[in-house]
Amino acid sequence: MNSISQHIARRLESEGGIESLVDDDGWSKPERRKLLRRLGVSFFLFGLINNVLYVIILSAALDLVPPSTPKGIIAFCNIFPALVAKLGWPYLLKGRIRYARRLVGCTAISVGGMMVVALFDTLYMRLLGICLASFSSGLGELTFLQLSTRYHPPSVAGHSVGYFASGTGGAGLAGAFLWWELRGLGVRLGVGFSSILPFVIPVTYFFILPRPDKFSAISSDDEDAEGAPLTASYTRLPNEEAVEESVPITEGEAIATAPIALSMQDKWKLAKPMLTKYMLPLFCVYLFEYTINQGISPTLVYPVPTADAHWLISHIIHSIRDYYPLWQLVYQTTVFLSRSSITLGLPPLPGRLLSLPAIVQGFILTILAFESAVGILGDENEGMSFAFVFLLISIEGICGGLAYVNVFYRINQEKHDTPGEDPERAKQEREFKIGSIGLADSTGILIASLLAVPTEIELCRAQVGRGKMFCKSL
Incomplete structure (x- = not known):
């Protein structure tokens, strides 16, 4: 137990960086x-x-x-x-x-x-x-x-x-x-x-x-996200605990060792360029995605398929209450696959295409809402409608996952350092920029949760108006 405590203590002390444990020659490929x-x-x-x-x-x-x-x-x-x-x-x-x-x-x-x-x-x-x-x-x-x-x-x-x-x-x-x-x-x-x-x-x-x-x-010859060579290599920072617990210093020394902290003006300057480049696409993707999942998907219900007419679907859907969990399963599966795209070795989206998933999501939301309200393929073609919705929700999940992983990947790869800049300030700027993006997806989800309730009510009302009563029995 004592050894575990010592290990944790050493890790806590390493927050500000410690002396490198690697050889000058670098690591071997297996290592x-x-x-x-x-x-x-x-x-x-x-x-x-x-x-x-x-x-x-x-x-x-x-x-x-x-x-x-x-x-x-x-x-x-x-x-x-x-x-x-x-x-x-x-x-x-x-x-x-x-x-x-x-x-x-x-x-x-x-x-x-x-x-x-x-x-x-x-x-x-x-x-x-x-x-x-x-x-x-x-x-x-x-x-x-x-x-x-x-x-x-x-x-x-x-x-x-x-x-x-x-x-x-x-x-x-x-x-x-x-x-x-x-x-x-x-x-x-x-x-x-x-x-x-x-x-x-x-x-x-x-x-x-x-x-x-x-x-x-x-050693690496990596380039940043846009293909420009990095301008600054990684610089190890002094141990933060040592800085905090050091002996008292003189007033003159305090000027050089005072802790660095970004001001609100600094943060706004960093966040402003990211509003349209990263935050808006991520916000739109999550707004559209969760409006579909919470407001439209519950109304995408069809008659329970019979084994004679739809053999495969009948093994999946046993009651009309099975449709919504199925759509969620399809969505979660495709999100997982698309969020794993970079780890699977697929290339990231180019920076100029980061808004593409949001645009596709907007079209999918419109089409699914229209399908729910009026039935694009007609109420008599349940099998084709099922396949059509299955495909669209799969694309929805793919777009949502691609938007998430590519936005954070791209901002992580951005060139943050400038020659002569204090390494501690550069580190805080990198941390702030990637941390500030999360505001966009959570805001999109929150607004979608507010839009979902009236969306579901109105779509169900439209279905009832054309004689389709399934949404009332859920």
């Missing part, structure tokens, strides 16, 4: 592959565990609140606190990020929130627990993305982001599957067992994740 494998596994687990509780909460919505309570309140409590975290931390927090302390704090909040949900039966206490878990998830996501910027060269940083995105995609499938298996135990035991999952994060951080200085000896 490099081993390091990259550990890095990929670590960031995949970070993405998976950080997002899986969000999916479990949504999957358990029917079991967490009374039948008379709108299920949309679960979605709201599951996203609004995360939005607060993504808005507050990058824009309001100043100075260095203490990653170890922050992640231990996120773990404690997640575990506490899930335990509140499990141990209390009242609606308000459960909503409080969901809010705590949501806040922790939002803070965790931006922290892991910021952590990826500490790895150099850029190919290693991109490796981190790719695996993190893949993990977040896998969380959709893992969370739905876990609750499917645990729901038979009831809320108290099922959610209680889920509260163990966040402990994977500190274990991974302290014992699996390689420190950034491990990669400092890897």
Whole structure:
């Protein structure tokens, strides 16, 4: 136990960087592959565990609140606190990020929130627990993305982001599957067992994740995202604990060693160019995507297929209540595949095409809404309509996943350093830029959750107007 404590203490002390442990000649190829494998596994687990509780909460919505309570309140409590975290931390927090302390704090909040949900039966206490878990998830996501910027060269940083995105995609499938298996135990035991999952994060951080200085000896001729050579190599920073706990210094020395912190003016200057380049495409993708998932998909229901007319579909759909879970499964599967595109070796989207997924999503939203309201292929062609919707939702998931992984990959690969710039300031700028982007997707989800309710009501009303009553019996 003492050795574990010493290991964690050493990791906490390394937040500001330590002396390189690599030889001047660099790492051999097997050692490099081993390091990259550990890095990929670590960031995949970070993405998976950080997002899986969000999916479990949504999957358990029917079991967490009374039948008379709108299920949309679960979605709201599951996203609004995360939005607060993504808005507050990058824009309001100043100075260095203490990653170890922050992640231990996120773990404690997640575990506490899930335990509140499990141990209390009242609606308000459960909503409080969901809010705590949501806040922790939002803070965790931006922290892991910021952590990826500490790895150099850029190919290693991109490796981190790719695996993190893949993990977040896998969380959709893992969370739905876990609750499917645990729901038979009831809320108290099922959610209680889920509260163990966040402990994977500190274990991974302290014992699996390689420190950034491990990669400092890897020589690379990497270029930035737009093809321009990098202007500055990675510079190790002094140990932050040593700076904080150093002996008193004179007034003259304080000028050179004063801690660096970005001002609000500095942050706005960094964020302004990203509004249309990164934030707007990501915002639109999530706005369209979650409006489809929460407002349109519930109304995409058709008659239960018979074995004679539709042999394959009849083995999947046994009641009209099976359509919505199926659409969610199709969506989560394609999101996972597309978020894993970079880790699977596919090239990232060019920077000029980052808005393309949002444009495609907008067309898909319009077509699916039209299909729900009037039936493009006619109500008598259920098989063709089913295949048509299946295809569109698959493309929706692909676009959503591609937008997420490519936006964060591209900003991670941007050239941040300028010659002569203080390395600590450059590090904080990289961390702020990638952390500030998360505001866009959470805002899109929140607005979509507000639009989804009237959208579903109006589409159902349109179906009833043409004699299709399935949405009324769900």
